[in-house]
Amino acid sequence: MSRQRKRIHLAAHFPGVNNTTVWADPRSKSQIDFSSFEHLARTAERGLFDFFFLAEGLRLREHNGRIHDLDVVGRPESMTVLNALAAVTERLGLAATVNTTFNEPYELARRFASLDHLSGGRAAWNVVTSSDAFTGENFRRGGFLDRADRYTRAAEFVAVARGLWDSQGTKGTPDGTPDGLRGGTPGGTPRPFAHTGRHFTLEGEFGLPRSPQGHPVVIQAGDSDEGREFAASTADVIFTRHGSLEAGRAFYADVKRRLARYGRAPEELKIMPGVTLVLGDTAAEAREKAVEIRRQQVSPQTALLTLEQIWGVDLSGYDPDGPLPDIDPDPDAQLAQGRVRHGDPLAVAAKWRALSEEKGLSIRQTVIEATGRQSFIGTPEAVAAEMAEYVAADAADGFILVPHLTPGGLDDFVDRVVPLLQERGAFRTAYTGPTLRDHLGLPYPGERRERD
Structure with a gap:
């Protein structure tokens, strides 16, 4: 595929579950009312986005023994x-974050297959x-899973779910063998399923x-070596957090290289x-x-809480x-409960000190600079x-x-940037297929072929 024809993939993450949402803005609305979900989803579909993405929270986070003041x-x-x-949508993909530690494969495979049927292949x-034992206290198995086992359980979980989906055969094959499934009316003869692991x-x-999709699209978020390997072996999309062009290119090249050992082509995993x-x-x-x-997102209180999560005191x-x-x-030490402590605290502190000393930054200014995501800031033309x-x-396949x-945080982007991306030939002008796999250019189960 030529560089000139490489198309951007876009997805919408629903905000409203952490301090990055600016609640003080008068345009900010409820994160619970269905009208908020509907507004953002309809906006994303109007902008021809690939999918709408929901995060997950299984327990309110705590800090220093108290409910986190800024949690929602x-x-x-x-x-x-x-x-x-x-x-209330017709083409937009619908992505749910669901934990493999506190669920069971049959029940979850059934829920995702149901969503795929109800949506016409968009799950x-x-x-x-x-x-996290703290989160696990809300569940019967409360925290029993060792950290080293979380990806092995996840890999087996996904494999079992895919086996369950495959056990119902594929379109037009009475014996249930794969035939390069495409979207349409599913069929095939079901067969018993057994797994021991x-x-x-x-x-x-x-x-x-x-x-309709055979397998709902699988997304994975993780930047560790273990997470990259899991994505290369299992995922269709990987959700990353790299903040610069150079870091993005290095991550992109590393993960795409890993695909070959699993018999996968580079286009079979989208990096977003x-x-x-x-x-x-x-x-x-x-x-x-x-x-x-950024000043509204990182209040003085948030700055200190963020620092305490690293310092542990x-x-x-x-x-x-x-x-x-x-x-x-x-x-x-760990003051925060329900949050992941990223990286070696001593190394992170050293990096932040160097940043603070180099630029003469306060605690709040350091947190603002060090915790910002990759941002596109400028006129619509410059952002496009x-x-x-x-x-x-090749720093990403999309965003x-x-x-x-x-829920109106994407309105301006869809109205002002998407048309410019389309003029450049960098983004679709219409959906070309009914399913999320079509939007992402992903093969259907059993199928290997090039897509635009």
């Missing part, structure tokens, strides 16, 4: 929301794992006929970093807006407008050009847009 009470269950959205599963033992028959965007009529206006948004006595603490983090270049340079407003 009320995160509806993803599959329930997406089944409702299937009735996607963002596979996440947990070794380290984490699961199942024997029976799946309760639904083959769904989560990004933010700020538009302005001029570059200066966009930069000014971006600075104000109470820093409430420090001035958020003052310098970073002169003490080292406690690598064995930068996005197109990012994809053309999952994370707006800072609920």
